[in-house]
Structures are given as structure tokens and as C-alpha cells.
Amino acid sequence: MKQITMKTTMAVLFASSLVIVSCSGKDDDKKGGGGTDENEVPATIGFFQDDWTEKRLSVPVSFTEVPAITDQPDHVVAVYPGEVITKIPNYLFGENANLTTTQYVTEPELVSNINDLDPSIIRYPGGSNSNLFFWNAADGERPADVPATLFSGSGASFTPQYYFGKSDKPETFSVDNYYSLLSQTSSKGMITVNYSYARYSTAPNPVAAAAHLAADWVRYDNGRTKYWEIGNENYGNWQAGYQINTADNKDGQPATISADVYGSHVKVFVDSMRKAATEIGKSIYIGAVLMEGEYATSTDVERQWNVKTIQKVHNLVDFYSTHNYYTPFNTNSNSSYILYTVDYSTKVMQEYINQSFKSAGVSAKPIALSQFNINAVGAGQAPSFVNGMHSVMTQCEMLKNKLAVAARWTLTDTWDNGDSQGMFSMGDEPANPDKWTPRPVFYYQHFFRKILGDRMVKASTTSPTNDIAYYATTYSKRDVGMVIVNKQDNNRTIKIDLKNWGSANKVFWYTLQGGGDNGEFSRKVIVNGEGPEGDGGGPTNFKTIAPYTINGQSEILVKLPPRGMIFMGISCEAKP
Template identity: 45%
Template sequence: MKSIKIAITIILTSVSMFQACKKTSASNNSSGNTTTGPIVKGTDPAVASTQGFFLDNWTAKTWTDPATSIGVSKPSAIGAVNVTVDLSQITTKVSKLIYGNNTNPYMGQYVTEPVLMNNITALSPNILRAPGGSLSDVYFWNADGVNVTAPADAPATLLDNTGTASAANYWFGNNTQTFTVTVDNYYKVLAQTSSTGLITVNYGYARYGTSAHPDQTAAHLAANWVRYDKGRTQYWEVGNECYGNWEAGYRIDVTKNQDGQPAIITGTLYGTHFKVFADSMRAAAAEVGNTNIKIGIVLTSSSDVSNNAGVSNWNANVLAAAGNTPDFYVVHNYYTPYAQNSTAAIILATPQTTSAMMSWINTSVQTAGVSAKPVAMDEWNIQAVGSNQDVSNIAGLHATMNLGEILKNKISMASRWDLANGWGGGDDQGMFNIGDEPGGVAKWNARPAFYYMYFFQKYVGDRVVASSVSGNSDIVSYGSSYTSGEAGVILVNQGSTDHTVAVTFKNFLAGSNYYYYVLNGGTDAVPFSRQVQVNGSGPANGISGGPAGFATMAPLSASISGGINVVVPAYGAVFLVADKQ
């Protein structure tokens, strides 16, 4: 078991999250520290256009001191990196929809898998997207593949980006075989995990369908799903990565097409088709009393010149054609260079490019002259290969930083890709082992990213507040506050050596104790350890994942009096909450 040293020093100045709106005179607090100036209460900013209705169900968080904790001694903070967290400067409210994840049909009928279901429930993703990725564009939700197969106007073969034909390999939402999941079981998963759905309807069919009006036929299929849904789902989107040369419908056989569509998709065509889908789906929603349906349109996350998707001017043409008919904009981001054996430093530098992504979306919207809308980043991950990066502790650190950057950039709905995928020599983006991980690892064993996302949600407040670092660029910090008055900070160490950190909470009147968890990798294959240690406890299997008792594990704690000193471990993170007075 790897030993852990911990050192954060919190220098307490005038601080209070829930004082009256007026400034309050300084006073001595219970920790023995003396505040030295007026306490300033923060003001919630207006909901950003990129957040919109994704923040409608925001709820305040009330902190409860842990029933038990493990007291630790505090090392000196001499030479520490300095972090300042100011509770008076509120950036945004924290949406519960940023912890989402993606399901997919090849997970099997997983509602019957208690280990996985318990893990999903513990993770509390709050939103689960289906049916999943590129398969959405070859998915017929109301067929079973046996008694009811693909429609007669869905061709047996589809073209790839080079024009080569191969079997269509459609997927079916009523297929009850064990290798896939039914639509009804997806709804059961939502109910059992207290999650909200996000459904991607089959847009590809509007391209490769051979009827007289394939766009209308595909839109009718989508609308019938809305009818069957009967108001259970608020969030929908039309197609998956429709700009991509890897998607069904990117290239079609024009000799079979009856409405004059081009061989290669264009943004103008997709934007025009989107309006047909939206009209049909909204009419269907009205029939079943779903008056709050929201439909998203697919955009690129980076410049159309450099996104390697195969279609130029996508965003400009999509938005010009669709106008203001979408309710929200959909983007995907896999951050790291495609199929490269990226180092830890390259991977951990990418979350901060979220701001560039949002700048591109905002520029696209402004240039098109359409209204700003909420943004959903409903697929994100890394795409490094060759060194087990995707299943490693580094992927967990990346997830932590990405959640922080998602919040800072005022995105209020995000879903990681994905719950389970396939080992692929260690290039597995799944959060859980689908059953093919080597070394005798149990099926549905959680990867490190699961633990980092679990503790992020557990120890972030309900508002993001300003946080800054000086002294060493290895440390990244994300400050937060609770409506009930406590202060929090999440610290990530991107470096290969431990760092002592001194944190100053401003405008916060501190109580007696602080509580925290420390996560870091094991000693195997550093920096791409497949293990994660939580407060020094690692996986029982000794191979991958984290400790089985993470949900009931007591946090570390110490008295605030005299400061809080913690060493943030190399390639590790600290999740900390300081009690209020």
C-alpha cells in the first residue's frame, strides 16, 4: 500500500458564505484564527446562455459532517504552493447533469447485472445517454431483428467513406437477446438509478433510406419513439456526429436515393433535415403531453478546417439552414490527439482546451447570426492508445480536471463515453470492465475514473467560486461553496513529485475541522497505473480499480486551528471540505 503524505495550509481570512448580504465586521472564530476584514457575500451570476434549462433543476447542497473520520497529523507547510479560494466570487451554480455517462447496446441486458447497477447508482450520473454513439445512426428502436426487422427501405448494405459497400449491421431496440439491451430495459435502468434520459434518434436513415422522402420517413420513426416515450424523456438529439466520415449516412448510394441528395453529406442538408425531425418530434410530444421536450442539433467542437471530420464549413452551414429551431447545441470532445501514445503531460494539458471549444461554438453561433443556446457535451473522454492510458489513474485525473473545466466554462450538461466498451489491448474507454479485462479482473470492476468522478461529486459544493494557484504549475485547483456555508477545494497534482499546498479561503468564517480524501495511482506502470488508492487503500485484486469499500470509507480530518497542511501526491488529487463556524 502506497503511503500518503498530505499537506494543505488554509490561512483563514475574513470569510463567510452565508452571512447577511451586508458586510460584517471581523471577529474571532472557533478555530482560534482571527479574521482581519469585512466579510463579503457572493452574488449568483445570471444563468449563461450556454447553460440555460440544464440548470432548471439545480438544487442547493447541505453539508453534513461525517459521522466518523480519521484524524491525521499535519506536516509543515514551509515552501508550499499557494492556492487562494474566494467565496465571494461565484462563477456558476453546479449542475447535477455534468456527471452523465453513455450507455450502448452491446453492454447486454445490464439491468439484470446487480454489480454494475449498484456501481452506476453509486456514481449517480443523473443523466444516461442512449442508444449510444455511432450505432444510433443504424438503430431501429421499434424492431427486434426477427419478427420485425429493418424497414424495407433500409438497404441491406451501406457505403463507407470510400464508397465501399458492406453489410448494414442494423441494431434493434426490441431485441431481447443477451448481447444487447432493449429500449424498455434502458427505461428500467433510468428508473433504478434515478437518472434522466438523453435519446439520440437515427438520423442516418434520412440519408440512406430509399423511400421517396427518406427525411420524412426517418423523422416519423423518431416521432414514434417520442410517442412511445410518453413524456418520460425531456432531452433528445438528432443523429450522432453527423459530420463524421465514419458515420452511417456520411456517403450514400445516389443510385438508390429518390429525393436528389448528394453523395456526401453537407451541413446545409443536415440543418434542413433537422427542421423536419424537430417538427415531427414536437408534434408527437404534444400528443402525449410532453410540453417540455428539448431537441439538440449536432455541431463540431473545433474549427471545421482542422477537425478531420471530412466535411467543411459544417457549423456555419448547419446553423444557417436550421436557424433557431434547435433547443440546444451538441458537441463531442475526445481531447487528446487521435490514436497517439500520449504522455501524461499531454493528456493532463487538454482539459483546459475546453475554453477553446466553447469559443469556437460561440463564434459559430455569432457568425451565423442565430441565438445562443445551451450546450451539451454528451460525449467526452481521451483517445490515447498504447500504454493503458484510458484505463489508468491518469484518465481519472483527466476526468477530475475536465469536470472542473466544464463548470468553469459554464457547461451544465455533459456525459462521459462510456459505461462499458471493450478491452482492446488496454485502449478501453469504458468506465467498467465489460468482462474481457486480462488478469482475472471481475466483470463490471470499476476503473480509476469512476472513483475520481465519485469523489468529485461527493466533495464539490453547489457553487463554483474563484480559485487561483501560485508557486508551481503542477497544481490545479477548483474552489466551491455550499449553500449551508462550508467551503471546498479540489486539488490536482499533474506532476511526478508530491507538492505541499497552502490554501487561503477568503470571505469564509471557518469552523473547527476539515475533511478530505486523497486519490492517487498505484506503483504499477507509473504514470499509467491501472489502480487508484483512496486514502492509501487500493484494490483487493491488486491489478486494477480501487478499494471495494470506497462508499463507506471515512475521510481524513484535522483541526483547522493552525492551518491545514496537505501534500498532494504525485499524479493525485485531494477532495476537501472545510467546516463552517
């Protein structure tokens, strides 16, 4: 289901590279001579770092040797492995499970592909559908206090599509099958309860009815899920319950939602859900909804939402959830624009939310980006390799800005005339790949996860430019991982300069780039020269592709192809 998030940002062209370095620093280098104390957990990450673990870089046993690079570098990127920005939470690799496509666990190939992806968290029932979802009802069993018609944001009556957690229809996703998917993929859950029911219910006490429904889900869940959100984008006029029919409402709610209304209702939800958790002897974390930014199109409800919501619920909730779709809604954005939005919009989002905390007079709490993608349409942007690049950069920028959770929308989605945001094909697109074929974003995520360390560290360049971007991580204070992004449509040679670290003795990398189809939005991804057998996706042998290496080269040099991404490793001599 497309998420209608209004965004206006800017962009420039890029390609990316990831570099990994295996080295050893000084044992007493806690702050790295200028970095922050890594044991000081940022407030915007908080408890999401509780189960952080150290990682070790897995060095391949075989390589494909390529000629030495003799070009002069266009840019020199300095890496400071001892200067830690933040430890990396385990929830950077989240996904959303679309409620309206499949039962998931009835599709073995899809489950296998999700296991290959290895998501750390899977959110459900996801998106706007969560505000129309009744988790404990069979298909078509609409509760008696749920009206057959609702009001749209403009106040017009319409007939909504309600969803039911006990439905066995093949095109939906039941609650029990969700739990089965979590088990089969060793993923943690994040559940979004139906807040809007508190608005459109015709019961004598609609808020109590909705809070009771949420609490009963906590009881049924019985500790399987730690993270719970109250509603989805409820500030938006595209959400159920934004406008209600006051003639049917029994507790005097206003026709249009406000942060005050939402905040007062959240108190009831939190009380009921925590009581339920206590009854079953489990601990849960509960989040409230915030906006990611303010725009020229923002309504009064949206402009007032964050500060008033925070003031109402800050002492009650554990974290806040926000969404970002980076590019303007329903706009045919080009690749330059899409790729520029990542660092710009993530920084603006972080600053906006932090300012919301300050304006509300409180300290920050953990932030979960529980949905992200791009809203670009019209040229096949979402299922292209460009979106794969965008996804990795978004996660890196999340770390730079010290945010906790990133959950991409979505695992599955219909072709939608080329605007599909799904990671896996449903077999309904032109030049049809097989059903559940991974799209390019899968491969970018796979190779990123293959090399990401456990700490993000400082990286910089003496020649700042929009042509490239770069990110560095380390493994247990020894190995180093980097993402370097070439934003231009030509080759770039980059030199990596490791500061106060060991000398390199081995360099290896994977180069990812688009194919020659569909203009600037190729549906293919080429990994070290190997591409898909069909018209979309990537190489089927992606797990066994040998990384490139260069023997006998004294400097760490990498060549970035036009809009390419390199995931590279460097093994280093330990310091004496």
C-alpha cells in the same frame, strides 16, 4: 464503441486535490464583491439549470488523524466563496450506455454499481450506433427501405451492423431495458434518434421516413425523456450516411452530407417530434449536432458545419450537442499530454462554439457535451487512474466555461487490448478482475460527487504555474468545495486562503492516487492508503473509508502526492 474524433492538443503532467470548506458569508453578499450575479443564467447553460437545487455538505462523523504539515507551501490558493462563476447544473454527471455490451438490467451487480455512481443522466443508444439503430424493430427485422450495404466516407461499399430496439440478445441493450435502467437508477434520459436513416433510406421520401421513426419514439416514450438529439457526429466521414449511393436515393440528395443538408432535414425532424410531443401532452427539448473544434485534418464539411447548421436550425432547436475526446485519435499519448489537454481543450472548444454563434449572427444556446473521454491508446491509458483524474478535471473545466451537460463515454466497454473506455470491467481483461468491477474512474467520480457544492466560485494563486490546477465550489453560500491538481511527479504542499469567509475549525480529505503497476498508467486507485484486493480498480470499502484530518493546525495546508487527487472538507466558524 470507440468514437473517432480527430483532436490535436498539448499536455503537461498533474495530480489533483479536492478541498471542501464549511463556512458562512454575509447574507447580503449576492455578487461577492466582484463575482457575476448568480441569478443570471449563462446562455450556454440555459434551461439545464431549471431544476437546480441547493446542497448541504455532509460532514463525516469519524476521521483518521494524521500528523500536522510543517512544510512551507509551494503554492497559496486564494478562494473567494462570494464570487460566484455559475450555479452548478444537475447534469454535470452524465454517462453513456453502450448499446453493444449488455442488457444492463439483467446484471444486478452492474445496476448496483451504477446506483453507487449516481449518474444524473444516461444517454442512449449512444455514439455512432445511434445512426444504425431502429428502436421499434425486433432483432434482424431491417426495414424494407434500409439497404443491406452502405457507403463509407470514401465511397466504398460495406455491410453495416444494424441494431434493433426490441432485440433480446444479451450483448445488446433494448429500449424497454433502457427505460428500466433509468427507473432503477433514478436517472434522467437523453435519447439520440437515427438521423442518418434520412440519408441512406431508399424510401420515396427518406427524410419523412426517418422523422416519422423519431416521432413515433417520442410517442412511445410518453414523456419519460426530456432531452433528444438529432443524430450523432453526422459531420464525420466515419458516420453512416456521410456518403450515400445516389442511385438508390429518391429525393435528390447529394452523395456527401453538408450542413445545409443536415439543417434542412433537422427542420423536418423537429416538426414531426414536436407534433408528437404535443399530441401526448408532453414537453421535450431537442438538440442538433455541432463540432467541438477545427483541426488541420478537418474536411470542408467539418469546417463549414457549425455556422451553417446554426443558421439553418437555431430558431428550431433548444440546445446543441457536441463531443470531445481530448487527445489525438489512435495515438499513444503520455500522461503529461493527457492531463494538460483538459483546461486547454475545454477552453478552445468553448471559444470555438461561441465564435460559431457570433459568426452565424445569433445568441448562444445551451451546450451539452454528450460524449467525452480520451482517445489515447497503446499503454492502458483509458482504464487507468490518469483517466479518472482527467474525468473530474473535465467536469470542473466545463463549469468554468459555463457549459451545461457532461456525459462520459461509457459505462461498459470490452477490454480492447487495454484501450477500454468503459467504467466497469466486463471480466475480459488480463489478471482478470471480477465482472463489473469498477475501474479507477469510478472512484474519482464517486469522491468528486461526494463533495461537489451547488455553485462554482473564484479561486486563484499568486504563483501561476502549470504544476497545479484548482477549482472551488460552495454549498448554499456556506460550505466550500475545491479541486486542486498537482500536475508534477513529486509532492506539492498547498495552502488554502479563504477570502472574506469564516475561520476553519476542521479539515478533512480523501487522497486518491495510482498504484505501482503499469508504469505511469496504473489500473489501480489507492484511497487514503487503501487499494483494491485484485489487479485493478479500487478498495471495496470505499463507502466507509474515513477521511484524513489534522487537529490543532491553524492554517489550511494540504500535501498533494505525485499525480494524486485530494477531496477535502473544511468546517469553518461562521462570521458574526
